[in-house]
Amino acid sequence: MSDTAPYASKPEHSLGRLYGTGPSPTRSEFQRDRDRIIHSTAFRRLQHKTQVFLHHEGRHFRNRLTHTLEVSQMARSIARALLLDEDLAEAVALSHDLGHTPFGHAGERALHHVMAPYGGFDHNIQAIRVVTRLENRYAEHDGLNLTWETLEGILKHNGPLIHADGAPYGRYAREGLPTGLDDIPASADLRLSTHASLEAQAAAIADDVAYNAHDIDDALRAGLIVLADLADVPLAGPVVREVLARYPDIAPKRQAHEVQRRLITRSIEDVIATSAANIASAGVKTAEDVRTAGRTLVTFSPATAEAERGLKQxxxxxxxxxxxxxxxxxxxxxxxxxxxxxxxxxRDMPGRWGLAAANAPDDNALARIVADFIAGMTDPYALDEYARLFDAKVEFR
Known part of the structure; x- marks a missing residue:
């Protein structure tokens, strides 16, 4: 695309899909990925999956779908400012949470714990399983048949998985590499030791920006904190003090929204300015240069990164x-x-899940089928299944 920077990902240079498709006269390859994700069953299920506060509590708390849409909007904004491919950034953002379980991180922790004897559970790997194996809408293949670049962005949401020498990278050095890395259908090697595209990096940092601002908003709605509690908190504190000083008499919900929007704007502007400087200093000229740059280039400034850690704490x-x-x-x-x-x-699961479980050759295979089934559940469906199997209704208190 002529209006993107030389180091942006180019859909016409994509490494393609596992299963070939004819060219589209109206959409780029990355636009097609975006559309396939939006029309997937897994994407629709996000509307009934917990973000932080369980869905049944109401009060317009965010769910996985609203969070994903907010991340997508921010990723496009960052990509646009940096002259990247907005469609690839959007596709990665829209798919980054497809592997999440019901009940938010609580469900993920529980599933990882019970799956420990069978290789554990990792939501990034699960997202890859969703888009390459578990979605079964197409006549000629399983999965969504996404481009190599989108698969890379999903897999490397937290950066490379290994160093060039094969040693685990980043958090994987502490936690160990997730199971399933040797079983990802793709058009080419996903290169676990390199960084992802700038578009994928934009989606990853947009996830952090969204979490910070919107978890504050939901916590205020839930009555767990008031704005004054944030006055001395890193990153948010200066914004809160500014808003309370300028608008002391407006309704608290309006004050909260003003804090939220200013925090998002300043965070994204910090990312754009810092990342532009990082890209210039790294001297990258192509998307391949980005992958071999040896560091993440789409980042917060050091001061904002430190403040963001304080806010997270x-x-x-x-x-x-x-x-x-x-x-x-x-x-x-x-x-x-x-x-x-x-x-x-x-092995009492409906439809194809029960059939697959009945034919599972061993406990390892059965456990992965069960994990796939549970991970795909919405919160309400998990509770319905619990009621069916245990004749008991869960009343969250």
Whole structure:
């Protein structure tokens, strides 16, 4: 595309799809990826999957779908400013949470725990499984048949997985490499030791921006904090003090929205300015240069990155671990663990899942089928299955 920078990903130079398709007269390859994701079953299910606060509580809390749409909008904004391919950034952003379980991170923790004897559970790998294997809408193949570049962006949401020498990279050095890396259908090697495209990096940092601003908003809605609690918190504090000083008499919800929008704007502007400088200093000329640059180029400034860590710690202490959040978290973890144990024992799953379970050759294969089934559930469906199997209704308190 002529209006993008030389180091942007070029759809006409894509490494393509596992299964060949004819050219489209109206859409680029990355636009086609975006459309395939939006029309997938897994994408629609996001509307009934928890972000932080369980869906049943109401109050317009965000779910996985609204979060994903917000990340997508921010990723496009960053990509546009940096002259990247907006469609690839959007496709990666729209697909980044497709592997998440019901009940948010609580469900993921529970599933990872029960899957420990069978290789564990990783939501990035699960997203890859969704788009390459589990979606079954197309006549000629399983999966969505996305381009190599979109698959790379999903897989490397947290950066490379290994160093050039094969040693685990980043958080994987502490946690170990996830199971399933040797079983990803793609048109070419996904190159686990290189960085992802700038478009994928834009989607990843947009995820952080969205989490920070919107978890504050949801925590305020839930009554876990008030704006004054944020006055001395890194990153958010200066914005809160400014808003409260300028608009002391407007309704709290209007103050909160003003804080949220200013925090998002300043965070994104910081990312754009910092990333432009990083790209210039790295001297990258092509998308391949980006992959071999040896560092992430789409970043916060050092000062903002440090402040963002402080804000995350505040949210962890005051919101994510608040007892009113933790009670339903513990209940939802128990639901996931109990469902897993029952399915492993009875193989009593509907449709293709039950058929696959009946033909599973061993417990490892069965466990992965069960994990795939549970991970694809919405919150309400998981609760319905729990009621069916245990004749008990979960009342989150």
């Amino acid at each position: 505040f949210l962890f202490d005051r919101v994510y671990r608040h007892e009113s959040v933790m009670v339903p978290v513990r209940q939802s973890e128990a639901v996931v663990a109990d469902l897993f144990a029952r399915y492993m024992q009875t």
